[in-house]
Amino acid sequence: MLELGRLEDLPPHYRQALAEHNLVPLWPSLRSLLPPRKPQPATRPTHWRYDALRPLLLEAGALTPIDKAERRVLVLANPGHGLEKMQASSSIYLGMQLLLPGEIAPSHRHTPNAVRMIVEGDGAYTTVDGERCEMQRGDLILTPTGLWHEHGHDGSDPVIWLDVLDLPLMVYLEASYVTEGAPQTVNAAGGERAYLRGGVAPSPLFRRSERRYPMLRYPWAEVRTALLALHATEPAIDAVQVAYINPETGGDAENVLGFSALMLRPGETLTLPVRSPAAVFHLIEGSATAVISDQRFALSEADTCCAPGYTAVTLTNASAEAPAFLFIADESPLHRKLGVYEVCADGL
Numbered sequence: 001m002l003e004l005g006r007l008e009d010l011p012p013h014y015r016q017a018l019a020e021h022n023l024v025p026l027w028p029s030l031r032s033l034l035p036p037r038k039p040q041p042a043t044r045p046t047h048w049r050y051d052a053l054r055p056l057l058l059e060a061g062a063l064t065p066i067d068k069a070e071r072r073v074l075v076l077a078n079p080g081h082g083l084e085k086m087q088a089s090s091s092i093y094l095g096m097q098l099l100l101p102g103e104i105a106p107s108h109r110h111t112p113n114a115v116r117m118i119v120e121g122d123g124a125y126t127t128v129d130g131e132r133c134e135m136q137r138g139d140l141i142l143t144p145t146g147l148w149h150e151h152g153h154d155g156s157d158p159v160i161w162l163d164v165l166d167l168p169l170m171v172y173l174e175a176s177y178v179t180e181g182a183p184q185t186v187n188a189a190g191g192e193r194a195y196l197r198g199g200v201a202p203s204p205l206f207r208r209s210e211r212r213y214p215m216l217r218y219p220w221a222e223v224r225t226a227l228l229a230l231h232a233t234e235p236a237i238d239a240v241q242v243a244y245i246n247p248e249t250g251g252d253a254e255n256v257l258g259f260s261a262l263m264l265r266p267g268e269t270l271t272l273p274v275r276s277p278a279a280v281f282h283l284i285e286g287s288a289t290a291v292i293s294d295q296r297f298a299l300s301e302a303d304t305c306c307a308p309g310y311t312a313v314t315l316t317n318a319s320a321e322a323p324a325f326l327f328i329a330d331e332s333p334l335h336r337k338l339g340v341y342e343v344c345a346d347g348l
């Protein structure tokens, strides 16, 4: 591939004349915009340890009252993008949020799509689109674009959850904003129960739901049971993995980011296909090792790590006796919609 001219090869008066007219020469930047053969992600393999993060998050609870924080969150920032950018990958934002007993987060809605994965604590709830969703460890709760949501906490201990949003993408698109609203009237609870039996969906008088997001809470107890059932039914399957889906359409649960749960069998080592989207791994239960490119991370419960796209990822269950369970978020719905989704059959 030809070596192209550099900016400093151009005479100063020419560069100045270009800048005065808001013009930029393409050729000095062409190779970084269109690198040969594969992208050069800024996203770096990164590990966020829960035992390091948790005391700092609890300290934030003492240092900053909720009315001075609105959302008491420590952002899991990827140093490859610069910590100030507050993004885990090009399109994924991760934040660990603390809600103390009696605190609320007022009703609001925003353009970014969000989910929360509950990490610890009991007694908190999120009301989404008028439906009260209890928050228990490992539960996944959707707050998709445009749906009103608010959080409350009736329990006695701190509640912590992991927020996963497509915020960096929405900011890049200059489409990110929030609207605050009045407290919601709760008119439903436990709506997910209507969809908890595979193969059947509500059809009153032969009508199917037309809600864009018919299921808002995915209880961990049910997802865990589904993984164990899959393992029992197909013990030789190449990966014990389930996707969080819209139960009416069978498609992705949300528009931009995709979510799945993976069970690593005792002692199992699993090499994931090399794919274009970046991915995030959060250990719900057990202990595991993640090898991402040339980085090796020992994951304890509630640890989180991320992998750039086009990168080899190998996961190993560190226990020979107990299964390990991971929550995975990735950018695959976005890549598929954009037509750039790729599985690299020959690796890299």
Ligand SMILES: [Fe+2]
Binding pocket: 108, 110, 114, 143, 149
């Ligand atoms: Fe929100």
